[in-house]
Amino acid sequence: MQQQMVEKRNSIFDVVDLNLWYDDFHALKNINLEMNEKEVTAIIGPSGCGKSTFIKTMNLMIQMIPTVKMSGQINFEGSNIIEGKVDLVSLRKHVGMIFQKGNPFPQSIFDNIAYGPRIHGIKDKKKLNEIVESSLKDVALWDEVKDRLNSSAIGLSGGQQQRLCIARTLATKPEVILMDEPTSALDPISTLKIEELITELKSKYTIVIVTHNMQQAARISDKTAFFLNGEVIEYDQTDIIFSNPKDRRTEDYITGRFG
Numbered sequence: 001m002q003q004q005m006v007e008k009r010n011s012i013f014d015v016v017d018l019n020l021w022y023d024d025f026h027a028l029k030n031i032n033l034e035m036n037e038k039e040v041t042a043i044i045g046p047s048g049c050g051k052s053t054f055i056k057t058m059n060l061m062i063q064m065i066p067t068v069k070m071s072g073q074i075n076f077e078g079s080n081i082i083e084g085k086v087d088l089v090s091l092r093k094h095v096g097m098i099f100q101k102g103n104p105f106p107q108s109i110f111d112n113i114a115y116g117p118r119i120h121g122i123k124d125k126k127k128l129n130e131i132v133e134s135s136l137k138d139v140a141l142w143d144e145v146k147d148r149l150n151s152s153a154i155g156l157s158g159g160q161q162q163r164l165c166i167a168r169t170l171a172t173k174p175e176v177i178l179m180d181e182p183t184s185a186l187d188p189i190s191t192l193k194i195e196e197l198i199t200e201l202k203s204k205y206t207i208v209i210v211t212h213n214m215q216q217a218a219r220i221s222d223k224t225a226f227f228l229n230g231e232v233i234e235y236d237q238t239d240i241i242f243s244n245p246k247d248r249r250t251e252d253y254i255t256g257r258f259g
């Protein structure tokens, strides 16, 4: 009998009974989500449901807000990162983040990419050159900028700035890339380029993306979590969420009845 080969992916994030409060406002309620490595997970849901809050817990950026309190577990590669013993610089090297608008530093293209590796102790010029070139090639930006690496990154278009920021994240060799609405400020062509890039990057990285664009979630993600009022209503394979959701509220949201 022929054995079917099904690729078994390892769990990389396991969120268990996560609760989060801003002062006494209960923003995330009993979140349980397990994510596998080298998969794209989309986080969808109406405005204010807790998508950004959730994604910012995954590299503890949320702790920059002093009123935040959390309980539960966020296990990253087997360690609970909300226990307080985690080294934040190291965590953010492993779990990089991309925001809504590309936010390059007001420095040269080269220095933007070399910034992270330099912080992590790489000083050798040849090594830095290699990292800059390979990171820019990974985001398909190398050919567009290779002759102006010393020009300011601020001179790039919005779509190029976003790809530069992804390259800056890749330069520190993360395992996970968190993306909070990475294409919402971009035109359709730049959006398509980022979507193609995400599809390519998932062979090497685990990606979690918050998006308001349901076609985008359906196009690029393997799994989708639907959030509503701080709760995960449904989490499943993306094709199931979009073709055969189990919860009426998921169906109402994806068919545009609210949100």
Ligand SMILES: Nc1ncnc2c1ncn2[C@@H]1O[C@H](COP(=O)(O)OP(=O)(O)OP(=O)(O)O)[C@@H](O)[C@H]1O
Binding pocket: 022, 025, 027, 045, 046, 047, 048, 049, 050, 051, 052, 053, 054, 065
């Ligand atoms: N710093 C904060 N202090 C107090 N409440 C906050 C803070 N940030 C967010 N909230 C509240 O937490 C809830 C979740 O917000 P969050 O930004 O995570 O939602 P979202 O789903 O990402 O929304 P959107 O799609 O509009 O970006 C909202 O009710 C919001 O008002």
